[in-house]
Amino acid sequence: MKHCFGYVRVSSHKQGEGVSLDAQKDAILRFAEGNDIAIVRWFEEQQTAAKSGRPVFNQMLKSLKAGRAAGVVMHKIDRSARNFFDWAKIGELADNGIDIHFATESLDFRSRGGRLAANIQMAVAEDYVRNLRSEVLKGQRGQLERGYYPFSAPIGYLNNGKGQLKTIDPVKGPLVKLAFELYGSGQHSLHSLRNEIARRGLAKPSGQPLPKGSVEALLRNPFYAGIIRIRKTGEVYEGAHEPLISTELFERVTTIKAGKSGKKVTRHNHLFRGLFACGRCARSMIPERQKGHVYYRCQFPDCRRNCIREDALSDGIVDVLAATPLTDQAIAQIDTKAKVWTRKFDRGAKTQTCALQLAHLDARLERLEDAAIDQIIDAGSFARRKQKLLLEKAALQNAAREDARFHDNPLTIRKFLERLKSLAVHYEFAEPAEKREIVQIATSNRSVQDKNVTVEPSKWLRDTHDALGVLSCAHHRATSRTFSVGTCEPRSTKSEEHALQRLADLARSPNVARLFGLFMDSYGKAAFGKHDCQDGRDRL
Incomplete structure (x- = not known):
C-alpha cells in the first residue's frame, strides 16, 4: 500500500465553516480505497490559491521533498493551485518521481497526455480567477463611482x-x-x-x-x-x-x-502656554510654577520685569467673554425678527447661487480629469487635487443643507444667543484643556505689559457684537453693556436682514459649533456629574 498525503483547501474561513472540506476529504478517501493508497497525514488550508505563498501548501511540498510520503492526493486541480507559480512546483514534484493524484479527475500525471490535459485545466482555472477578479474590480469601481464604499466600513x-x-x-x-x-x-x-x-x-x-x-x-x-x-x-x-x-x-x-502647528504637549502643560505674548517684544510668555502659583514671564533680557500670575490672565479672559451680556427680552425680540425674516427668505436665489458654485466645481473637476487623461499631471497630483476639490464640494453641499435646515427651524439664532449670554459661565465650568480651546476660539491679540492684560474678542465674536449692534439700533462699543431691542430709531429692513444672516452664519460656523460643544460637555460635568451629563445637556 502506497503512503500519501491528503491536501484539502477552501478559499476563505467562511467556506471552511461549511461542508466543503469534509466533502473533499470523503472524495479523497474513496479514491484512496480504490487505488490502494493510505492517507498518512492531512494538510488543510483556508486560503485562496490565486496567489502564491500559502503556508500549509508550502509545508506539504517541503515534506514531500523530504521523502515523508510517496505522493499527494488532492480533490481537484483548482484545489491545488490557481496560479502558474505554484503549479510549476507541483510539476517539479512529478518530475522528481513523486505521485500527484486528483480524486475527481482521472488523469495520469506521469503520461504526456495526462500532463497536457492537467496543464490545460490549470490554465482554465487561472483564467477563471483572472476574469473573476476583473469582474469584481469592475463592480467595485461602479459602486465607487456611485459614492458607495464596497469594502469593510472604517471604525465609526x-x-x-x-x-x-x-x-x-x-x-x-x-x-x-x-x-x-x-x-x-x-x-x-x-x-x-x-x-x-x-x-x-x-x-x-x-x-x-x-x-x-x-x-x-x-x-x-x-x-x-x-x-x-x-x-x-x-x-x-x-x-x-x-x-x-x-x-x-x-x-x-x-x-x-503635517507639522504646521506648535508644540502639542509639554512636561508641565500649563493653561495659557503659548497663548500670551509680551507687549514689549512680542515674544511668547513662558510659564513656570513657583510657591504653588504659575507665573508667566518674558525671558528676553530687556523684559525681565514683565511677569504676571496665571489667575490675572484668566480674569482678563473672563472680562472679554462676559462683554456681551444679553437680556432675555432682547433675545426674544431678536428671535421674533428671525422668524419673520425666515418666512420671507428667498430660497430660490440662495439655491441658484449654490447651484452655480457647484457647477463651477464640477467644471474644475472635469478639467482636472482631462489633464490627467492627457498626462499633463501625474497620478499623485491628480489624486491630491481631486481630493481637495471634492472636500470643497462637500463643504459647499453641507453649508447648503445647514442653510435649508436653518430656514426650516429658525431657533438656531436663539440658541446661539442664549449660549452666548452664558459664555463666561461656561468657561468657568470647563476643564483646563477645554479652557485652552475656548481661549483660542473666542479671543485674539493676547498680550501682557507691566501686569496689564490685553485680550481682544476673536473676529467671529466682534462680528456678533456688530450684528447685535444693528439689531439693537446702536453701534458696537468696546465696553460691557446690555443689548436691548427697540429702544431707538429702527434701522432699515435690509440692514437688519443682513445682521440676521450674519448671526445665522456665525451660529453655524465650525469654530462656534466646537466652542458650544465644549460648553455643553463642561457644564454637564460640573452641574450634574459625569453620569448625568446628557441630562444636563437636555436641561440646557
Missing part, C-alpha cells in the same frame, strides 16, 4: 450589507468625531490622544489603547469627511454616505499632522 461606521451605504455607528461614531476634535485642538500628541480616547471608550476589546498606526490612519482618512480614497491606488471618489466630521475639521487635523 456600520456595514449594512452588500450594496448599502455605510451608516454612522451610534456608539463609536461620536468617539471617532471626538478624536478628531481633540487632535484638532492642538493639545494632544498621538500618544496622549490614544490614551484619552481609550479612557472614553474607543479602544481595543481588551481595553488597551488603539495602536499608534491605527490612530494615524483614522486621522488621515477622508472617508469621515465624506470623501472615499482608495489607499492602494490613490484614487478619490465623492462619497454618498453621511459625513461624520466637517471638511474644515478634517483639514485642520491634516494641517496639524
Whole structure:
C-alpha cells in the first residue's frame, strides 16, 4: 500500500465553516480505497490559491521533498493551485518521481497526455480567477463611482450589507468625531490622544489603547469627511454616505499632522502656554510654577520685569467673554425678527447661487480629469487635487443643507444667543484643556505689559457684537453693556436682514459649533456629574 498525503483547501474561513472540506476529504478517501493508497497525514488550508505563498501548501511540498510520503492526493486541480507559480512546483514534484493524484479527475500525471490535459485545466482555472477578479474590480469601481464604499466600513461606521451605504455607528461614531476634535485642538500628541480616547471608550476589546498606526490612519482618512480614497491606488471618489466630521475639521487635523502647528504637549502643560505674548517684544510668555502659583514671564533680557500670575490672565479672559451680556427680552425680540425674516427668505436665489458654485466645481473637476487623461499631471497630483476639490464640494453641499435646515427651524439664532449670554459661565465650568480651546476660539491679540492684560474678542465674536449692534439700533462699543431691542430709531429692513444672516452664519460656523460643544460637555460635568451629563445637556 502506497503512503500519501491528503491536501484539502477552501478559499476563505467562511467556506471552511461549511461542508466543503469534509466533502473533499470523503472524495479523497474513496479514491484512496480504490487505488490502494493510505492517507498518512492531512494538510488543510483556508486560503485562496490565486496567489502564491500559502503556508500549509508550502509545508506539504517541503515534506514531500523530504521523502515523508510517496505522493499527494488532492480533490481537484483548482484545489491545488490557481496560479502558474505554484503549479510549476507541483510539476517539479512529478518530475522528481513523486505521485500527484486528483480524486475527481482521472488523469495520469506521469503520461504526456495526462500532463497536457492537467496543464490545460490549470490554465482554465487561472483564467477563471483572472476574469473573476476583473469582474469584481469592475463592480467595485461602479459602486465607487456611485459614492458607495464596497469594502469593510472604517471604525465609526456600520456595514449594512452588500450594496448599502455605510451608516454612522451610534456608539463609536461620536468617539471617532471626538478624536478628531481633540487632535484638532492642538493639545494632544498621538500618544496622549490614544490614551484619552481609550479612557472614553474607543479602544481595543481588551481595553488597551488603539495602536499608534491605527490612530494615524483614522486621522488621515477622508472617508469621515465624506470623501472615499482608495489607499492602494490613490484614487478619490465623492462619497454618498453621511459625513461624520466637517471638511474644515478634517483639514485642520491634516494641517496639524503635517507639522504646521506648535508644540502639542509639554512636561508641565500649563493653561495659557503659548497663548500670551509680551507687549514689549512680542515674544511668547513662558510659564513656570513657583510657591504653588504659575507665573508667566518674558525671558528676553530687556523684559525681565514683565511677569504676571496665571489667575490675572484668566480674569482678563473672563472680562472679554462676559462683554456681551444679553437680556432675555432682547433675545426674544431678536428671535421674533428671525422668524419673520425666515418666512420671507428667498430660497430660490440662495439655491441658484449654490447651484452655480457647484457647477463651477464640477467644471474644475472635469478639467482636472482631462489633464490627467492627457498626462499633463501625474497620478499623485491628480489624486491630491481631486481630493481637495471634492472636500470643497462637500463643504459647499453641507453649508447648503445647514442653510435649508436653518430656514426650516429658525431657533438656531436663539440658541446661539442664549449660549452666548452664558459664555463666561461656561468657561468657568470647563476643564483646563477645554479652557485652552475656548481661549483660542473666542479671543485674539493676547498680550501682557507691566501686569496689564490685553485680550481682544476673536473676529467671529466682534462680528456678533456688530450684528447685535444693528439689531439693537446702536453701534458696537468696546465696553460691557446690555443689548436691548427697540429702544431707538429702527434701522432699515435690509440692514437688519443682513445682521440676521450674519448671526445665522456665525451660529453655524465650525469654530462656534466646537466652542458650544465644549460648553455643553463642561457644564454637564460640573452641574450634574459625569453620569448625568446628557441630562444636563437636555436641561440646557
